Amino acid sequence: MIDSGSMNILQAIVLGLVEGITEYLPVSSTGHLIIAADLLGLGESAAQKEAVDTFNIVVQGGAILAVLGLYFPRVIQMCKGLLGKDPAGLKLALNIIVAFLPAAILGVLFNDIIEEKLFNTPSVITALALGGVFMIVIDRMKFRTVDTDEDPENDLIDLSMSKALFIGLMQCIAMVPGTSRSMMTIVGGVMAGLKPKQAAEFSFLLGLPTLGGACVYSLAKNLKESSEAGTPNMFEMLGWTPIAAGVIVATISAALAVRWLVAFLNKHGLALFGYYRLVLAAALGGLIALGVVSIDAPVPDSNDLPVVDLDE
Numbered sequence: 001m002i003d004s005g006s007m008n009i010l011q012a013i014v015l016g017l018v019e020g021i022t023e024y025l026p027v028s029s030t031g032h033l034i035i036a037a038d039l040l041g042l043g044e045s046a047a048q049k050e051a052v053d054t055f056n057i058v059v060q061g062g063a064i065l066a067v068l069g070l071y072f073p074r075v076i077q078m079c080k081g082l083l084g085k086d087p088a089g090l091k092l093a094l095n096i097i098v099a100f101l102p103a104a105i106l107g108v109l110f111n112d113i114i115e116e117k118l119f120n121t122p123s124v125i126t127a128l129a130l131g132g133v134f135m136i137v138i139d140r141m142k143f144r145t146v147d148t149d150e151d152p153e154n155d156l157i158d159l160s161m162s163k164a165l166f167i168g169l170m171q172c173i174a175m176v177p178g179t180s181r182s183m184m185t186i187v188g189g190v191m192a193g194l195k196p197k198q199a200a201e202f203s204f205l206l207g208l209p210t211l212g213g214a215c216v217y218s219l220a221k222n223l224k225e226s227s228e229a230g231t232p233n234m235f236e237m238l239g240w241t242p243i244a245a246g247v248i249v250a251t252i253s254a255a256l257a258v259r260w261l262v263a264f265l266n267k268h269g270l271a272l273f274g275y276y277r278l279v280l281a282a283a284l285g286g287l288i289a290l291g292v293v294s295i296d297a298p299v300p301d302s303n304d305l306p307v308v309d310l311d312e
Contacts, residue, residue, distance in 0.1 A: 007055065007238060009245050011040050016059050016246030020253030023063040023211075024204060025261055026135065026183030026273045031128055031280050038293035057218045058234060058243055060211050062250025067204045069251075070258055074205060088157045092205075098161050099168030099185075099202075100209045106172050107214070114175055121288055125281050127178030132277030135183060139271040142190050156198045163192035167202065171210065181210065187270070196265035204258060 018036045022029040033056055068075060078096065081089025117123075170188030174181035182203055189199025219234070226233040235243065287293045 007042060007242055009242050011042065012055065012059075012238075012242035012246040013249050014040060015055060016062060016249035017253050019056065019059045019246075020062055020066070020250035020255075021257045023060065023250075023254055024067075024182050024207065024258050026131075026180045026186060026270065027276055027280065028128055028131065028178050028180045028183075030124060030177045031284055034124070035284060035287065035293055038287075055234075055238055055243065055246060057215060058238075059246045059250045060215050062247040062252075063254040064208060064211050064215070065247075065251045066254035066258060067208060070255055071201065071205060074201070075208075078205075092157055092159075095159055095161060095164035096202075096205055096209065099164045099171065099206050100213075102165070102168040102172050103175070103210055104213060107175060108217075110175065114177070118176055121285075123176065124178035125285050125288075127176050128277050128281035128284065131179055131183055132274040132281065135187070135270045135274030135277065138187050138190070139269045139274065142187075156194065156202055159192065159194065159198075159202070164202075166192055167206070171206065181207065183270075183273070186265070196269070197262055200258075200262050200265055 015033065015036055018032050019029060022032045074092070077086055077089035078093035079089070080086035081091070081093045084090070167185055167188040170184040170191075171181055173179055174184045185203035185206055186196070186199045189202050190196060192199075194202065223233050226236075284293070
């Protein structure tokens, strides 16, 4: 076990809250977690940084559980479709699979390069700022022209496979830390012709295999490499209580954030999130300049965890 001072239950709850709120909002969970972890006094040593990195991967399970609960009927519909009992569910499931494949392939191929080259202060702040400008421009070009009064339930089902692939390719851009998976997939959905509500729903459903795959990949690698090296795995390192507390808080906060986001997008669009990202980029830059927080690329060793969370 690591020193209990490295991460206590209260710190785990705070990080779980930050993760849950920012995972599905188009504001970048990376920027928020960097600020939160450093302000909590975490990451000052190699052991602490590893603890935070592993926790940030595990706590994504809460965000996954939130979407599973909120969109359970859709998930069941897709499962029935894959079993040949629901044609509409099958089409939606295939679209989710098609949209997921680019990230599944490119994420594994370029994960190490992204960690080495892009997980640094200039890259994260630049991605935050450019993402903010991009959202403001897209909001004026697309969201203002979308008729949100008409909201047929079959819009999501009618999405073509080519447009689903386009959303999946947009998601790949979010492999750049500071970009936001939610931002790219929601914008991609609107550009593909979906209304904000359906674009958000497709983004959330696409997050199930994307975030789930990242969690499984990271957990498997951590357990395998810690076993081979004879070092503590993430559960032995952090303990079950902080992990459970963080996941529970992340689940509840993510569910509330998702509910709020869908209602907000239909009425107000993306511009506010764009301005918020610009403020966050400036705040993060200021805190780094003052030495309050820092952004460091993971140091490769036998127990490293990959940065494959696409909502960076």
